[in-house]
Amino acid sequence: MKTHQFEVIVVGAGGAGLMAGLYASRTAKTAVISKLYPTRSHTGTAQGGIGAALGNIEEDHPEWHTYDTVKGSDYLGDQDAIEFMCEEAVQAIYELEHMGLPFDRTPDGKISQRPFGGHTNNITGKPVRRACHAADRTGHMILQTLYQQCLKNNVTFYDEFQVIDLLMVNGAAAGVVAVELATGEMHVFHAKAVIFATGGHGRIWEITSNAYAFSGDGPAITMRHGLPLEDMEFFQFHPTGIYKLGILITEGVRGDGGVLINGKGERFMENYAPTVKDLASRDVISRAIYLEIREGRGINGKNYMYLDVRPETVNKYAAVDGRKNPDGSPYVVTGQQILAKLPDIVDFCRVYLGVDPITQPMPIQPTAHYAMGGIPTNKYGEAIADEKDTLVPGLYAAGEVACVSVHGANRLGTNSLLDLVVFGKYAGLRAAEFARGAEYQSLPADPTEFTREQFDRILSADGTQNAFDIGVEMKKVMFDDMGIFRSGKGMQNALNVVRELQERFKHVTVTDKGKIFNMELMNVWELGNLLDLAEVTTVSALAREESRGGHSREDFPERDDQKWLKHTFAFVDEKGKIDLKYKSVTITRFEPKARKY
Amino acid sequence: MEVTIKIFRYNPEKDKKPSHKTYKVDDAVETDRVLDLLEKVKGYQDGTLSFRRSCAHGICGSDAMRINGMNRLACKTLVRDVGTKITVEPILGLRVIKDLIVDMEPFFENYREVMPWFINNDPEPEQERPQSPEDRERFDDTTKCILCACCTTSCPSFWANDKYLGPAAIVNAHRFIFDSRDQAGAERLKVLNEIFGIHRCHTIFNCTLACPREIQVTKAIGEVKAAIATGKI
Numbered sequence: 122m123k124t125h126q127f128e129v130i131v132v133g134a135g136g137a138g139l140m141a142g143l144y145a146s147r148t149a150k151t152a153v154i155s156k157l158y159p160t161r162s163h164t165g166t167a168q169g170g171i172g173a174a175l176g177n178i179e180e181d182h183p184e185w186h187t188y189d190t191v192k193g194s195d196y197l198g199d200q201d202a203i204e205f206m207c208e209e210a211v212q213a214i215y216e217l218e219h220m221g222l223p224f225d226r227t228p229d230g231k232i233s234q235r236p237f238g239g240h241t242n243n244i245t246g247k248p249v250r251r252a253c254h255a256a257d258r259t260g261h262m263i264l265q266t267l268y269q270q271c272l273k274n275n276v277t278f279y280d281e282f283q284v285i286d287l288l289m290v291n292g293a294a295a296g297v298v299a300v301e302l303a304t305g306e307m308h309v310f311h312a313k314a315v316i317f318a319t320g321g322h323g324r325i326w327e328i329t330s331n332a333y334a335f336s337g338d339g340p341a342i343t344m345r346h347g348l349p350l351e352d353m354e355f356f357q358f359h360p361t362g363i364y365k366l367g368i369l370i371t372e373g374v375r376g377d378g379g380v381l382i383n384g385k386g387e388r389f390m391e392n393y394a395p396t397v398k399d400l401a402s403r404d405v406i407s408r409a410i411y412l413e414i415r416e417g418r419g420i421n422g423k424n425y426m427y428l429d430v431r432p433e434t435v436n437k438y439a440a441v442d443g444r445k446n447p448d449g450s451p452y453v454v455t456g457q458q459i460l461a462k463l464p465d466i467v468d469f470c471r472v473y474l475g476v477d478p479i480t481q482p483m484p485i486q487p488t489a490h491y492a493m494g495g496i497p498t499n500k501y502g503e504a505i506a507d508e509k510d511t512l513v514p515g516l517y518a519a520g521e522v523a524c525v526s527v528h529g530a531n532r533l534g535t536n537s538l539l540d541l542v543v544f545g546k547y548a549g550l551r552a553a554e555f556a557r558g559a560e561y562q563s564l565p566a567d568p569t570e571f572t573r574e575q576f577d578r579i580l581s582a583d584g585t586q587n588a589f590d591i592g593v594e595m596k597k598v599m600f601d602d603m604g605i606f607r608s609g610k611g612m613q614n615a616l617n618v619v620r621e622l623q624e625r626f627k628h629v630t631v632t633d634k635g636k637i638f639n640m641e642l643m644n645v646w647e648l649g650n651l652l653d654l655a656e657v658t659t660v661s662a663l664a665r666e667e668s669r670g671g672h673s674r675e676d677f678p679e680r681d682d683q684k685w686l687k688h689t690f691a692f693v694d695e696k697g698k699i700d701l702k703y704k705s706v707t708i709t710r711f712e713p714k715a716r717k718y
Numbered sequence: 719m720e721v722t723i724k725i726f727r728y729n730p731e732k733d734k735k736p737s738h739k740t741y742k743v744d745d746a747v748e749t750d751r752v753l754d755l756l757e758k759v760k761g762y763q764d765g766t767l768s769f770r771r772s773c774a775h776g777i778c779g780s781d782a783m784r785i786n787g788m789n790r791l792a793c794k795t796l797v798r799d800v801g802t803k804i805t806v807e808p809i810l811g812l813r814v815i816k817d818l819i820v821d822m823e824p825f826f827e828n829y830r831e832v833m834p835w836f837i838n839n840d841p842e843p844e845q846e847r848p849q850s851p852e853d854r855e856r857f858d859d860t861t862k863c864i865l866c867a868c869c870t871t872s873c874p875s876f877w878a879n880d881k882y883l884g885p886a887a888i889v890n891a892h893r894f895i896f897d898s899r900d901q902a903g904a905e906r907l908k909v910l911n912e913i914f915g916i917h918r919c920h921t922i923f924n925c926t927l928a929c930p931r932e933i934q935v936t937k938a939i940g941e942v943k944a945a946i947a948t949g950k951i
Contacts, residue, residue: 157772157778157780158780158822158826158865160778160865161770161772161773161778161779161780163772163773163778165773165777165864166773166775166777214846215846219838219842219846219847220836221835221836221894221897223857223858223897224846225851225854226850226851226854227851228851230848230850230851231845231846231848232846255861258777258861258862261777261862262861265861266836269835270835270836272830272834273833273835273837303815332772332773332774333771333772333774334772366775368775468776468932469775472776472794472796473775473796587761587762588761589757589758589761589762631765632765632766633765633766633768635729635732635766636731637729637730638768638815638816638817639768640768640769641765641766
């Protein structure tokens with residue numbers, strides 16, 4: 122065992138972790154620990170853009186962005202935090218540009234922007250160009266740029282170190298325990314402040330856009346220390362994943378004029394969102410796809426739709442919608458322009474589907490995409506211990522792992538990249554500030570005890586159950602019963618199955634008993650995280666007897682502000698019993714009203 | 719369909735030397751990724767099989783491997799691309815740690831040599847630094863690099879000496895040298911002009927063929943060579 126001491130430890134090296142590391146390291150001795158090489162992080166797969174009301178192409182205002190985000194959240198987002206994020210957005214984009222991020226440009230040399238779902242001109246209700254983009258690899262460019270800046274500024278990294286436990290002393294964070302994958306050795310990182318930036322947990326579901334790495338390590342770890350998880354029932358299904366594979370097809374496709382087509386050849390979103398049509402928010406479109414399929418209007422009667430970005434289709438509907446270029450001329454695209462705007466999408470379709478989107482429509486289905494819920498924080502990334510906003514000294518969270526909450530019940534596209542840049546920065550600043558005024562706490566006598574306990578249990582189990590099977594069964598039941606539409610009966614079934622799988626999981630062992638890159642042991646431990654988070658997600662969802670954003674119940678189809686305009690706080694006690702508490706939503710300027718697109 | 723997959727195996731804690739082991743996956747379909755097959759082998763036949771992977775769709779760059787002799791990403795190579803008899807081995811030129819996992823440190827060390835970060839020491843403007851679409855296009859291709867190492871570990875010059883910076887490092891230098899906003903092009907060209915720099919490239923084109931992002935690597939290297947020769951960017 123090795124012990125290290127850093128004032129600030131950042132766990133995770135995606136956008137939020139790198140931003141936090143960059144800011145914390147300016148004034149505090151900081152290390153960033155990640156189970157992946159930083160450039161492998163899931164931020165790199167984000168495609169279409171990052172939202173900010175720059176107004177580079179047409180009129181836009183941070184207040185409009187704020188309102189759109191509040192509305193997109195189905196009024197569950199905390200409005201003070203949303204306003205803060207949307208105000209900070211403009212400066213955040215300029216800062217990324219100053220770091221060298223190669224945004225696409227307008228003819229006059231400014232950062233180019235494209236329309237995205239749910240982002241509107243608040244006067245006309247029509248889509249507004251707010252998503253700042255670098256082709257369809259905006260996340261890749263953000264991840265690369267932030268990593269480059271960390272190298273430039275000599276940020277300390279521990280690459281391929283997997284964090285297994287958080288050390289808590291007297292209710293405050295005191296460090297983390299990590300396994301060095303290359304040697305299997307345990308490392309104790311003694312710290313004054315710990316920032317979790319470990320990303321999401323979308324691997325719970327069968328069809329997902331999420332990386333293997335998205336096993337919810339952060340929330341699983343904090344939950345085991347009695348800390349709450351907020352709004353876990355809200356998980357976003359992105360409407361356009363590649364059929365069967367779930368690989369993301371950016372909303373930017375529709376921003377650039379692509380339309381969704383059902384088995385009858387109809388542009389069905391006209392019937393569900395008459396004003397913005399294919400650019401409604403994601404929950405609305407995913408539900409529409411599901412309903413169309415249920416009515417037998419899938420392609421060839423099957424459970425998928427077409428996303429059509431062929432130039433003739435784009436131009437036909439752009440004319441119908443009266444879409445114009447900034448100079449007032451009609452919006453018309455060529456195949457070459459589509460390829461230039463969406464090179465990776467074209468590549469994915471060619472490689473995985475054998476379909477060329479310039480000449481053929483893309484088969485798509487909704488895919489598990491983003492956790493709105495997570496470790497509760499305030500708008501400065503400071504972790505919260507309970508529904509009364511009590512702070513956890515020294516603990517921070519930012520990015521998808523956190524629930525600020527700026528996304529409420531449904532996140533708008535482009536707001537996840539914005540979230541990780543803004544809140545990663547503030548978590549880093551606050552953690553460094555906290556560290557300046559704090560002493561190192563004494564570590565527990567045996568800091569790696571709980572980590573060893575977890576591994577020993579796996580290594581010594583009887584091996585009568587197979588981890589791969591358990592994973593497959595969890596993903597299936599969660600997709601079937603905890604997906605886009607839910608019911609009390611289905612969710613109860615999911616909960617029963619997940620609990621049975623948790624029992625079976627106790628019998629899973631590993632054949633690899635070695636130290637060096639024991640990925641089998643890590644993957645089994647990650648499966649345990651996913652199972653625990655699947656349980657919390659389902660328990661939180663069963664209790665919420667309404668439909669809001671990403672949580673749609675057939676047995677409670679309406680939003681119920683009287684009873685349910687509140688955040689869920691789920692606590693797991695030492696025996697594994699889940700207790701639900703609730704916290705009110707912060708409403709400043711926008712009273713909840715019916716949500717129409 | 720049945721797929722036979724022969725995999726390079728080496729566990730330093732047990733094996734004196736590496737060997738190949740052959741597995742059969744009998745429920746494969748032609749749209750399966752090689753990564754899916756590796757997952758199935760690991761899940762049901764041999765849990766000790768070790769490899770890196772994350773995003774599973776060709777963006778994170780974790781799973782570069784030699785598949786039927788070619789450097790590819792396991793998640794971007796389908797059964798229909800390579801057939802039902804598949805050989806999977808670690809990429810060459812980097813030390814094998816275990817099975818398909820190699821030591822990436824020398825690769826990243828070379829990457830860091832070229833100062834792969836934006837340098838502009840002028841005071842920051844209030845808004846964005848302007849850049850024309852044409853200037854932005856100039857380095858577009860090299861911004862696609864995901865640092866998977868497929869190019870560098872397909873390069874005979876790198877196999878001969880891993881101090882050679884290699885194509886990936888040059889690609890990332892290109893991304894900044896030809897960015898109109900960057901001011902450190904000359905310094906990077908100086909690094910690339912040194913003994914283990916760009917002159918070790920003998921225009922073999924393996925890198926271009928290996929790149930899963932279809933970056934025109936040899937072309938980018940050529941542009942950097944021309945800049946060194948002419949002193950003009």
